[in-house]
Amino acid sequence: MTTARQGVEARGIQAEEWRQRLLGYYSNFLPSLRAEEEAERYAIAQGWTASMQERLERLVAETVLRYGFRVTIKLMELLAAEATYSSSELKGEAVSLRTGAQQIESRIMQALNVGRAKLPADDAAITSVGQMMHKGAEIEVSADRYELAARLIDDVREGLLLPILEGVKGGYAFLTESVNRAQMLDGRKNPWPVQPRYGESAPSWLIPGGTERVLIEHGDFESILEMQACNSLQDQHEREVWRQVLRTRVALGQALGSGEALGVPILQRKGAWTPRDIRASVTGVTGQQAGIEFPKSFEDFAVQVDAWLADARMSADLGKFMTQGLRAYVESGTPQQQVDRQNAFIAALTAAVNVAAPFARVKPSVVAELHPNLSADGRDVLVSTIPFTAGHPLHGAILDVFRNGKLLSPKNQQQSDSWFATAKVDDISVFTMSGEAMLPMAFxxxxxxxxxxxxxxxxxxxxxxxxxxxxxxxxxxxxxxxxxxxxxxxxxxxxxxxxxxxxxxxxxxxxxxxxxxxxxxxxxxxxxxxxxxxxxxxxxxxxxxxxxxxxxxxxxxxxxxxxxxxxxxxxxxxxxxxxxxxxxxxxxxxxxxxxxxxxxxxxxxxxxxxxxxxxxxxxxxxxxxxxxxxxxxxxxxxxxxxxxxxxxxxxxxxxxxxxxxxxxxxxxxxxxxxxxxxx
Structure with missing residues (x-):
């Protein structure tokens, strides 16, 4: 308006001349304004489109792990429907704005028609026209924004949201099939029905058998899992919802404590989405659809969880606890925990040796009848690697256990020395058998x-x-x-x-x-x-x-x-x-x-x-x-x-x-x- 008022005499100029002057300035000013706004809009759009797939994938992965596939699918279907509705509303609003902008010229004529031959530059009518022109420019720019938003929403729906929805449905179908099939592809019986479930009794295969002794009872699994997970979480709220946090961290390949992305997310990207409008694309590539893939069976999920646990950067104290060896376990914790764990280890080993010893027990009178040339005392002992070598505080106690169980004698002293070695082991197996082949009746x-x-x-x-x-x-x-x-x-x-x-x-x-x-x-x-x-x-x-x-x-x-x-x-x-x-x-x-x-x-x-x-x-x-x-x-x-x-x-x-x-x-x-x- 300042430019339009320049050169106008104090007495003013005629209304028609004002119309031509103002509309001319408006017509010249509006395209440059829209161009400036367009550059800003697309700069924002590029940032938005560049991060949209990653954010959506993260949200989908979190929702799947937190609420399940079916809830995620339903939410995404609702989101797709909402996107269609929002796009339609934006397009309708843009049309309405364009219609209003087309009426600017007639409104200017009405504002200038005040019944005077000439209008000075400071006339109220001129000021009113200036406000109309400013409003008209805003309307045009707003219509441009709505139209771009509608196009991007359509693009996101068709190229990103719906393809990802199909990926989620595919993941659900594969996972459902994997848990319902009678046997796995390699012929094994499907292990899904006997997998452990939080809050339920441990399945039988996790319960020690009659010949097994463990240091952590199956009834303590859940409490220990909670304790170890919470040890890595600093935020009190995260500790309160530790299971939800743990699932999210695993799903996104994040560090348990910090949430930093360090690993591979459970949702794999198979195609990168780019918008159809090249001006909204950071890469300069247009029209590519997104693609994702979930693990195709619950065993594939388990493999990814195992990989997460094995990476100490991500699993922190939880992973260290679950992947540590027997020696590390009895040597870790507070001083009192170490004492308790070492005592529990000796007690469990004693029980295991006592259970193992009878496996080779024979009846001398029957041996004399069946095998008169053999000794009833002959027995071989096989022991897997024991990680407590000479010099360790438990070494002597372990030897006493085998000696008291009559599995250690001068005959196998040299063999028993080979039982001990520096190695990471999770268990110790003890086998005894007859030193000679005998008929079953002797045992x-x-x-x-x-x-x-x-x-x-x-x-x-x-x-x-x-x-x-x-x-x-x-x-x-x-x-x-x-x-x-x-x-x-x-x-x-x-x-x-x-x-x-x-x-x-x-x-x-x-x-x-x-x-x-x-x-x-x-x-x-x-x-x-x-x-x-x-x-x-x-x-x-x-x-x-x-x-x-x-x-x-x-x-x-x-x-x-x-x-x-x-x-x-x-x-x-x-x-x-x-x-x-x-x-x-x-x-x-x-x-x-x-x-x-x-x-x-x-x-x-x-x-x-x-x-x-x-x-x-x-x-x-x-x-x-x-x-x-x-x-x-x-x-x-x-x-x-x-x-x-x-x-x-x-x-x-x-x-x-x-x-x-x-x-x-x-x-x-x-x-x-x-x-x-x-x-």
């Missing part, structure tokens, strides 16, 4: 628990069946602890013994079958009992009896350990001997009706009469074998027809071996057996 701590459990359950039918219910995980042929040749021999021996009356059976109410085999050899001559009651999870029929007897062989082995001698195995050895020499036993009976001295007399209805002809004995035995084979075949076919795994006869699992044994015996009765008179 007291293996057999005694079985013997005690069987003794308690065997006298009650329901408890006995429960004892063996769901215990066998393999076919019966793989659970009888003998080789194929011995198994076949025992089956042949069973049928030979039944034919010759040397295998007897008697069913007792509530207890099942009492089975014996006659043995001719001292010191175990006479009837020798098989385990009684037999091992089974259901009542045993007569046709399943041989399978049940063989299934009970492990009980006989347990009895060997209990009694300290081999007597319980004598009946099984007798079956093998009968089965290996079946031809001789059958030939002696069929041809001459001869048996070992003191043997029971066979049932004439089964094996023929001793005073009868050889052919009659042959035919009787063959008829008995054929009838038995027919019975077994009928049972086996019925089982296959029913195809019911819960009602399958026990003998069906030995069907091939049983039929082969019967066929072998029948082959000896095809024709009369004569004495071999060849030279």
């Amino acid at each position: 007291d701590n293996l057999m005694t628990p079985i013997a005690e459990a069987w003794a308690q359950a065997s006298q009650n039918k329901d408890q006995r069946y429960s004892f063996w219910s769901l215990r066998r995980a393999r076919p019966l042929i793989e659970c009888i602890p003998v080789g194929p040749a011995q198994l076949q021999a025992m089956l042949r021996g069973w049928f030979v013994g039944r034919l010759l009356g040397q295998v007897t059976r008697l069913e007792e109410r509530g207890m099942g079958w009492r089975v014996q085999v006659w043995n001719p050899d001292p010191p175990y001559n006479g009837p020798q009992p098989f385990p009684f009651p037999l091992l089974s999870n259901q009542p045993v029929s007569g046709i399943d009896l041989v399978a049940a007897v063989l299934q009970s062989l492990p009980i006989a082995m347990v009895d060997v350990h209990t009694k300290g001698n081999l007597t319980p195995l004598v009946p099984y050895h007798r079956l093998i001997e009968l089965g290996e020499n079946y031809g001789t036993y059958l030939a002696d009976w069929i041809e001459d009706a001869t048996l070992p001295p003191g043997s029971p007399t066979p049932d004439s209805g089964v094996a023929g009469a001793a005073d009868g002809a050889a052919e009659s004995r042959r035919q009787a035995i063959r008829a008995a074998l054929e009838a038995s084979r027919a019975d077994y075949e009928s049972v086996f076919k019925e089982a296959e027809r029913e195809n019911n795994p819960f009602a399958t006869p026990l003998s069906w699992e030995l069907r091939d071996q049983i039929l082969a044994a019967l066929d072998s015996l029948m082959a000896t009765t095809i024709a009369s057996i004569g004495k071999d008179t060849s030279l």
Whole structure:
């Protein structure tokens, strides 16, 4: 206005001349003003767009870790809708402002039309026009701002907000799939259902087993985590919300104490957004969309958390505590904490050694029977690295623990020296084993628990069946602890013994079958009992009896350990001997009706009469074998027809071996057996 008033006479000039003069100045002034404002706007816009993606990514990562994916997705959808609404409102406001600016010229004419021929420079009308022109310039500049804001909001929505929203949805989909799948891509069972959850009981895999001893009990995990995290936080408010702060720091790759960005955020940028308007872009590149990616499974999240913990710059005291070794743990803390931790360590090691020692305990009397050339005291000890070397205050106490546990002796003194070394270790493992290979029956701590459990359950039918219910995980042929040749021999021996009356059976109410085999050899001559009651999870029929007897062989082995001698195995050895020499036993009976001295007399209805002809004995035995084979075949076919795994006869699992044994015996009765008179 100062420029427009210059050169005007005191009497003034005509209104039309004022109009032309003022509008001319306005038209020349407005573009330069808008240009100046535009430069400032875009300078601000460049700063805004340059930081927008980083700020949004940080906010998204924080929200995901604090509130979860679903809440984050909903909030971002609301933000996208709000962006659309805001852009529309800004555009409408800009249009309204432009419309108002177009009315400036007519308003100037109205203001100058005051009914006087000439208007001086200081006339109120001229001052009013100046205010209108100033207001019009403000309106034009405001419209420019609104239009730029609307364009940038649209750009942010399309190029930044929606692509990031898709990335969040993708992360949620991948994570959901990873926790719901039955097994991992490498075939492992999905571990997600058994992951620890804050505020809930520790999962079983974090609870020490019977052979483990720990220095930090699982019930203390949460309180120790809180204490160690708060030790690194200086702000009282942050300590009050330490879990929220911890999640945020991990998500953004920040130092726990200071919040300084030092690591890799959990949200990875896959594309950098640049605005479509090149004037709003710092890089000079335009029209690129943002892209982000979250870890694709909860295990990927765990890997990133582990990496954060391993970086002492970020995890501070918390990371140091969680990644420290055993020696560092017992040597750290206040003096009283150190004393408590070292005492706890010695106590835990003592308990571990006491648990480990029985793993190689053998019963001397059984060792003498099974392995007369071996010593029952032979034992090897394996110990992983112990980080408390000579000179450390705990070194002597550790040696005393092993010495008192009888794991340290002059024999392994040189070996024990190698147990100690300077190294970072998290645990110490102690293993003991027999110094010599021995049969399972020699090991007291293996057999005694079985013997005690069987003794308690065997006298009650329901408890006995429960004892063996769901215990066998393999076919019966793989659970009888003998080789194929011995198994076949025992089956042949069973049928030979039944034919010759040397295998007897008697069913007792509530207890099942009492089975014996006659043995001719001292010191175990006479009837020798098989385990009684037999091992089974259901009542045993007569046709399943041989399978049940063989299934009970492990009980006989347990009895060997209990009694300290081999007597319980004598009946099984007798079956093998009968089965290996079946031809001789059958030939002696069929041809001459001869048996070992003191043997029971066979049932004439089964094996023929001793005073009868050889052919009659042959035919009787063959008829008995054929009838038995027919019975077994009928049972086996019925089982296959029913195809019911819960009602399958026990003998069906030995069907091939049983039929082969019967066929072998029948082959000896095809024709009369004569004495071999060849030279």
